[in-house]
Amino acid sequence: xxxxxxxxxxxxxxxxxxxxxxxxxxxxxxxxxxxxxxxxxxxxxxxxxxxxxxxxxxxxxxxxxxxxxxxxxxxxxxxxxxxxxxxxxxxxxxxxxxxxxxxxxxxxxxxxxxxxxxxxxxxxxxxxxxxxxxxxxxxxxxxxxxxxxxxxxxxxxxxxxxxxxxxxxxxxxxxxxxxxxxxxxxxxxxxxxxxxxxxxxxxxxxxxxxxxxxxxxxxxxxxxxxxxxxxxxxxxxxxxxxxxxxxxxxxxxxxxxxxxxxxx
Amino acid sequence: xxxxxxxxxxxxxxxxxxxxxxxxxxxxxxxxxxxxxxxxxxxxxxxxxxxxxxxxxxxxxxxxxxxxxxxxxxxxxxxxxxxxxxxxxxxxxxxxxxxxxxxxxxxxxxxxxxxxxxxxxxxxxxxxxxxxxxxxxxxxxxxxxxxxxxxxxxxxxxxxxxxxxxxxxxxxxxxxxxxxxxxxxxxxxxxxxxxxxxxxxxxxxxxxxxxxxxxxxxxxxxxxxxxxxxxxxxxxxxxxxxxxxxxxxxxxxxxxxxxxxxxx
DNA sequence: CGACACCTTGAAGGCTATCAAGGTCGGTGG
DNA sequence: CCACCGACCTTGATAGCCTTCAAGGTGTCG
Numbered sequence: 001x002x003x004x005x006x007x008x009x010x011x012x013x014x015x016x017x018x019x020x021x022x023x024x025x026x027x028x029x030x031x032x033x034x035x036x037x038x039x040x041x042x043x044x045x046x047x048x049x050x051x052x053x054x055x056x057x058x059x060x061x062x063x064x065x066x067x068x069x070x071x072x073x074x075x076x077x078x079x080x081x082x083x084x085x086x087x088x089x090x091x092x093x094x095x096x097x098x099x100x101x102x103x104x105x106x107x108x109x110x111x112x113x114x115x116x117x118x119x120x121x122x123x124x125x126x127x128x129x130x131x132x133x134x135x136x137x138x139x140x141x142x143x144x145x146x147x148x149x150x151x152x153x154x155x156x157x158x159x160x161x162x163x164x165x166x167x168x169x170x171x172x173x174x175x176x177x178x179x180x181x182x183x184x185x186x187x188x189x190x191x192x193x194x195x196x197x198x199x200x201x202x203x204x205x206x207x208x209x210x211x212x213x214x215x216x217x218x219x220x221x222x223x224x225x226x227x228x229x230x231x232x233x234x235x236x237x238x239x240x241x242x243x244x245x246x247x248x249x250x251x252x253x254x255x256x257x258x259x260x261x262x263x264x
Numbered sequence: 265x266x267x268x269x270x271x272x273x274x275x276x277x278x279x280x281x282x283x284x285x286x287x288x289x290x291x292x293x294x295x296x297x298x299x300x301x302x303x304x305x306x307x308x309x310x311x312x313x314x315x316x317x318x319x320x321x322x323x324x325x326x327x328x329x330x331x332x333x334x335x336x337x338x339x340x341x342x343x344x345x346x347x348x349x350x351x352x353x354x355x356x357x358x359x360x361x362x363x364x365x366x367x368x369x370x371x372x373x374x375x376x377x378x379x380x381x382x383x384x385x386x387x388x389x390x391x392x393x394x395x396x397x398x399x400x401x402x403x404x405x406x407x408x409x410x411x412x413x414x415x416x417x418x419x420x421x422x423x424x425x426x427x428x429x430x431x432x433x434x435x436x437x438x439x440x441x442x443x444x445x446x447x448x449x450x451x452x453x454x455x456x457x458x459x460x461x462x463x464x465x466x467x468x469x470x471x472x473x474x475x476x477x478x479x480x481x482x483x484x485x486x487x488x489x490x491x492x493x494x495x496x497x498x499x500x501x502x503x504x505x506x507x508x509x510x511x512x513x514x515x516x517x518x519x520x521x522x523x524x525x526x527x528x
Numbered sequence: 529c530g531a532c533a534c535c536t537t538g539a540a541g542g543c544t545a546t547c548a549a550g551g552t553c554g555g556t557g558g
Numbered sequence: 559c560c561a562c563c564g565a566c567c568t569t570g571a572t573a574g575c576c577t578t579c580a581a582g583g584t585g586t587c588g
Contacts, residue, residue, distance in 0.1 A: 462566065463567065463568095464567095474567085475569085478567060478568060479569075481567095482569085492567090494565090494567075495565095495566075
């Protein structure tokens with residue numbers, strides 16, 4: 001009882017003295033800090049160390065012992081899991097306000113995926129002992145972290161259901177709609193996915209091959225549903241994609257033939 | 265800031281006075297209470313109300329507003345998610361020490377699955393406000409809850425990877441091995457799944473049809489890898505199944521041809 | 529302007545769902 | 559006790575979705 005667990009694995013405690021504690025104003029707007037008063041925010045931030053990552057860089061690697069916990073301030077990451085046979089999956093997309101590495105720390109197991117930056121990104125890093133201590137000292141923080149984990153679980157279960165019950169075209173539709181919701185930017189033609197996204201990436205998110213993804217997007221482009229391009233995607237008719245995702249076979253569906261919702 | 269969130273949805277707070285607070289001894293051995301001293305355990309249990317469920321019964325239903333959080337003391341549940349088209353998935357298996365309903369409560373969204381008892385089961389129920397309050401008052405409890413959620417996330421991501429990269433036979437192998445780990449009981453012939461499990465259940469866990477599952481299990485039974493039966497399964501050669509799960513095509517593999525591990 | 533990464537498109541084949549037709553077990557009521 | 563019924567399981571045949579194999583096209587960066 002009351003047994004102390006080694007949350008950071010068994011490696012020596014390396015606590016690099018924060019060069020300078022980040023400013024509270026940088027995180028005030030994040031939902032993770034909604035519940036906390038200024039004092040608590042400052043207390044938690046005092047232990048954090050900012051870090052900058054360019055596209056392709058990773059703050060931690062699959063298989064590493066848990067050591068640090070990261071909070072994304074800006075930019076975006078894709079969490080890639082590689083199997084022993086070399087097959088890959090993108091387990092989730094990580095954006096501002098999301099944590100990385102906390103699952104492994106809480107589980108006391110090696111990291112199960114490598115988060116790779118797809119944009120110039122800024123993160124905060126905590127030594128994992130400090131992170132655990134912050135949660136113990138500020139229950140509101142712990143609850144906020146749990147909220148994020150709960151959302152993560154629901155998303156994973158949703159994707160699990162899609163993978164088990166849907167055809168490839170539906171899964172791709174769901175995937176791009178989810179991308180638009182998580183990282184979409186309104187543009188003239190519709191909604192643009194606001195980071196470089198290859199066909200291969202979509203394939204890794206949907207359990208399809210890049211060939212099938214390419215074919216599907218080509219078909220959609222011919223129907224005017226999307227604008228494709230090199231590492232680039234614009235959803236011109238999200239409502240039609242939603243109908244495809246919902247189970248309608250698609251068939252001869254065009255932009256005009258589907259009732260455009262008045263709201264939104 | 266400090267804005268109070270409606271964790272229980274907007275329904276009136278119904279707090280049925282606990283008939284009698286459950287005994288601390290019933291939960292002492294659960295990992296969820298490892299970190300807590302006796303006083304904290306008692307404080308948390310004081311708010312809980314025991315409840316008994318028979319096979320087929322569900323403590324909550326998919327789509328319901330979050331209201332209560334449950335802790336399984338004994339028995340077992342399968343969490344079933346149904347899509348609008350009627351397709352079903354089993355998102356997870358819930359056993360002693362696991363929570364139910366907490367994800368929806370933390371997310372403040374309707375329950376995303378219905379946990380159905382597959383055995384006579386005993387659970388503890390908390391009003392969700394009380395549950396949140398317990399976590400705020402006892403950070404160690406919050407951390408323990410998070411540990412369970414972290415495990416849940418890793419399992420979901422693992423299954424996501426399997427669904428995306430593996431053939432049906434491999435997925436079934438992984439599924440039955442996971443079942444054996446979570447609900448296995450050593451018997452003379454090997455390891456028995458210790459609750460009634462239909463082919464359909466396995467199909468809902470793996471994204472296959474019950475026909476394919478039946479065919480696969482029949483083939484395994486002919487090879488002596490498993491003993492099948494009505495709602496019944498015994499793994500005679502888990503190490504061979506592990507090899508099948510690991511990617512080996514199986515082919516002419518028999519019990520004898522695979523090196524039996526010395527340990528365990 | 530050459531090389532690399534990304535994308536497109538065709539053809540063939542296999543894995544699995546689907547359709548179809550029973551078989552078997554266990555409980556229930558007469 | 560026995561017959562019936564429902565739930566669960568098995569096995570064949572067929573069809574089709576999607577992967578796999580193959581061959582190029584295209585955009586971008588150094």
